[in-house]
Amino acid sequence: MSISNDAVTQLIHTRLPDAQIEVQGDGYKYQAEVISSSFQGLSKVKRHQLIYAAVNEAITSGQLHALTITAYTPEEKAAL
Template identity: 70%
Template sequence: MSITNDAVAALIQAHIPDAQVTIQGDGYKYEADVISDVFAGLNTLKRHQLVYAAVNDAITAGQLHALTIRAKTPAEVA
């Protein structure tokens, strides 16, 4: 029982509304590129905690097994 890339993106966007989210996954391993101003001033751990909080229910339910997160601010991407 896996989750679609679009569903992972929707979970993150529901938790971090201004985020630009790109998900790549194969039903088991997923990679998330998340760009948001909310990450400004936060270290990598805090950024990842925000993203994990968004997808925690899917992890707990066994739908999402492995997630690699790249969380950046728009300025860091520019």
């Protein structure tokens, strides 16, 4: 039993409604790029904790096995 990319996106949106989110996955491994002004002033660890909190239910249920996260503020993403 796995979770769709859209469902992962929706879970993250519940915690970070202002975020731009791109999720790619194959049913086992997923990558999420999350851009949100909510990350302003937060460390990389704190940013990841926010995202993991949003998808925790899917992780504990076994639907989401592996998630690689990149998290930026809009300014950080624009500077790339």
